[in-house]
Amino acid sequence: MLDIMKPQSVAGHPLIIEGSGIIEAGKWSDVSHVQKLWKDRKVLIKKSPNSKFRYFDMKKNSGKFDFRHPVQEVQDSVASFLEQADKMLSEGADERMYLQETLSGHSEMAEEFASWKWELPIRISHACGWGLPDSNELFIGMQGAETPLHFDERENLFFQVRGQKEIVVFPFVDYVKLYPFPTTHPCDRQSMVGSPIEADLNAFPKFKDASGHYATLRAGDLLYLPYGWWHWLRNLDNMAISVSFWSTTPATDLSNGVPSEFSDHMLTRVRRNLESLVAQKFGPEHLDESMLKLQQIVRNKQDDPILKYVRELLAAVKIPPQKQDDFLLEIIDGRFGIDWNKYV
Ligand SMILES: O=C(O)CCC(=O)C(=O)O
Ligand SMILES: [Fe+2]
Structure with missing residues (x-):
């Protein structure tokens, strides 16, 4: 059994744990496993004219920005997703697709869920003082599909189930160097820099002083992505699969007043x-x-x-x-x- 590090050595810094085996990678090495699992269901498929899948939330457009949707979202079956993806690749299209499905409410997955080794994410969450992992999202991406630089306001244990994915992460404190969209914009929490490998340094000069850390995730790796850390991800293999385990960080305790100095x-x-x-x-x-x-x-x-x-x-x-x-x-x-x- 893997030893759980002391919370102070985990909280706040990303790390990769190899061989945690939370989800049995063997079963998932064949994508038809997902097709069988979801044969009677439609799931969320995103389509992008290029390889970039910029997240946005129109409910957050309090600034009333005239916003051009960067990706199209449809509900479709896994079979149709796989078929269309094959066609795109064989035709050499620039277009890409990304299946991104929240797993709550999927009763047909009960058996699959029960086969996951929850002990590790639960023990890490407990040791770090977070809430229990309470939400999962499944990502299945075509080769080259890219999630632009952004941060989430939750703790994330991110498990790579199939294929390889490259990642670049930046600390939360690089906030101003990564030029976030205004908080009133549908792309709040997203960096305008988008891709750290093709950043426009004329528009975003402070980006050159940001400290990115690069890694390749392989099937079986578990990435700890702390609250607020910026991340950019790209699928190296076609139909690379990942599952996120999200936990909530408790609010800062201000019962003794505002601290004299903030971290x-x-x-x-x-x-x-x-x-x-x-x-x-x-x-x-x-x-x-x-x-x-x-x-x-x-x-x-x-x-x-x-x-x-x-x-x-x-x-x-x-x-x-x-x-x-x-x-x-x-x-x-x-x-x-x-x-x-x-x-x-
Ligand atoms: O895997 C991806 O492309 C995106 C994952 C992500 O942003 C997350 O889990 O927070
Ligand atoms: Fe994210």
């Missing part, structure tokens, strides 16, 4: 909260102009009610006055007043 990790949450509060106060559809106005005011050392409001928020989280201007300029720099559709 860099917490400051990144502060950055996001600040942006959301500005959006709430001055209207989400005006976040862009509010941020650009704030930038001007700070640069010109002017006084204004918007700056007064933001300074109060920063003081409440104990950012000293002499650090507030840089903190603000850093969040705004390069992220507002641009043609976002260009980077979707």
Whole structure:
């Protein structure tokens, strides 16, 4: 039995555990296993005109952005998915497909679920003080299909079931170097840089100082992807399969008041909260102009009610006055007043 590391050596840093055997890879090495499992079901299939599968959520478009959908979503059978994918590859098309199905509510999977070795994800979650893994998603991607750079607000134990997938991860604190879309945009939590291997350094100059870590996941590997860590993934093999085990991190305990100093990790949450509060106060559809106005005011050392409001928020989280201007300029720099559709 694998020894569980002490929580302090796990929490906060990604790692790969080889040979954890949570899901029996042998059974899944033939994709017809999935076809049999889901023969009577339709599942979510995403189609992209290129190989990029940018995530978006229109419910989050509080900024009312004129947003061009980058991928098409359809409900289809696994058999039809496999057939269309074969055709695309044999015709040398640029188009790609990606099956991405949330596994809750799949009663036909009861037997399959029962065969998974839950002990390891449960023990890790418990040792790290997270909630139990409470949601799974299955990913089956065509060769070359790519998930652009983004982060999730959950702990993720990501198991590679079949084939190889390459990944690049960046720490949560690289937030401003990865130019996230505004929090009021359907692509909130997504980096405008998109692909770390073809980043536009003219548009995103701070990206060159971000610290990416590269790895190849092979069948049987378990990747721990901590809360907030940025990730980019690409399927090296056709019909590479992965399953995520997501757990929730408990909210920070502030019962003893706001700590005198925030960790860099917490400051990144502060950055996001600040942006959301500005959006709430001055209207989400005006976040862009509010941020650009704030930038001007700070640069010109002017006084204004918007700056007064933001300074109060920063003081409440104990950012000293002499650090507030840089903190603000850093969040705004390069992220507002641009043609976002260009980077979707
Ligand atoms: O495997 C992929 O392409 C995306 C996985 C992912 O983003 C996740 O599990 O959070
Ligand atoms: Fe993700």
